[in-house]
Amino acid sequence: MSVIQVQNLTRDYGSGKGIFDLSIHVDSGEIFGFLGPNGAGKTTTIRHLMGFIRPQTGRCQIDGKNCWEKRDQIQKRLGYIPGEISFFDDMTGREFLKFSLDYRKIKNENRMQELLERFELDAKGKIKKMSKGMKQKIGIVAAFMHDPDILILDEPTSGLDPLMQNRFIELLEEEKKKGKTILLSSHIFEEVEKTCDRIGMIRNGRLVTVDSVETLRSRHMHTYTVRLDTPEEAEAFAKDFGGICHTDRVTVTAKQGLEEIFMDYYGGKPDDSVDFV
Numbered sequence: 001m002s003v004i005q006v007q008n009l010t011r012d013y014g015s016g017k018g019i020f021d022l023s024i025h026v027d028s029g030e031i032f033g034f035l036g037p038n039g040a041g042k043t044t045t046i047r048h049l050m051g052f053i054r055p056q057t058g059r060c061q062i063d064g065k066n067c068w069e070k071r072d073q074i075q076k077r078l079g080y081i082p083g084e085i086s087f088f089d090d091m092t093g094r095e096f097l098k099f100s101l102d103y104r105k106i107k108n109e110n111r112m113q114e115l116l117e118r119f120e121l122d123a124k125g126k127i128k129k130m131s132k133g134m135k136q137k138i139g140i141v142a143a144f145m146h147d148p149d150i151l152i153l154d155e156p157t158s159g160l161d162p163l164m165q166n167r168f169i170e171l172l173e174e175e176k177k178k179g180k181t182i183l184l185s186s187h188i189f190e191e192v193e194k195t196c197d198r199i200g201m202i203r204n205g206r207l208v209t210v211d212s213v214e215t216l217r218s219r220h221m222h223t224y225t226v227r228l229d230t231p232e233e234a235e236a237f238a239k240d241f242g243g244i245c246h247t248d249r250v251t252v253t254a255k256q257g258l259e260e261i262f263m264d265y266y267g268g269k270p271d272d273s274v275d276f277v
């Protein structure tokens, strides 16, 4: 069953900018990766889902609720990391997190404390004096600490160092095991490859492809035939490269890496010209 649904959503900012007739869905317990180059329309889509923007046409629903009409309920219930983190700068990190807990009437601070420790964050200082990575960590703690069953994460690891990116991937894996439904926008292939069940790619406000990670990979198998001088050389080659040997010819099948597949789409290659073998 789809928990998150975007149906024929359009927001036309003029000059070809915006999102156009976009439809995606995220099923219960699924992690959906939402990928696309800068300016593709990921944040615009996510802001509609959070009820910050009213659709011009089309609609967004979360758990059967219209995201615009029920935006107060949606915003209170979901875990959300915005693409650009801007908090009440004059607060300390801890004051902000306390404020977020109070907004949701949560008294128990155990999960907050656990997340602060996991991300090695000292939240006592003023937010305005924090580095980008520290602010991002505050955003992560704020999104996960009320244990939401639905999360919308807009480039959640931007500004995090590789160690912390890995900690974040571990957190996502744990949340997935708990059955959470997650929409994740990202530029980090490893993060998407490790955590997502399906991937939707958006370019110029339009959906280019939606597929499972496995299907994307298997669609991009490349087969090469190499001809050697003698059958003996062919046999030695096949042994080294894992190919299949037919007299002096060897057939080798290679999988295109997920990063390369994305680059094909990112680079503006039309959908039907991506190589399939």
Ligand SMILES: Nc1ncnc2c1ncn2[C@@H]1O[C@H](COP(=O)(O)OP(=O)(O)OP(=O)(O)O)[C@@H](O)[C@H]1O
Pocket: 013, 017, 018, 036, 037, 038, 039, 040, 041, 042, 043, 044, 045, 083
């Ligand atoms: N309020 C607005 N008014 C006019 N144009 C806008 C507005 N918001 C976004 N846009 C334009 O719509 C397009 C999509 O922007 P959006 O922020 O959704 O992209 P994105 O995929 O999240 O990009 P990034 O990866 O850079 O964060 C861009 O061309 C952007 O300039």
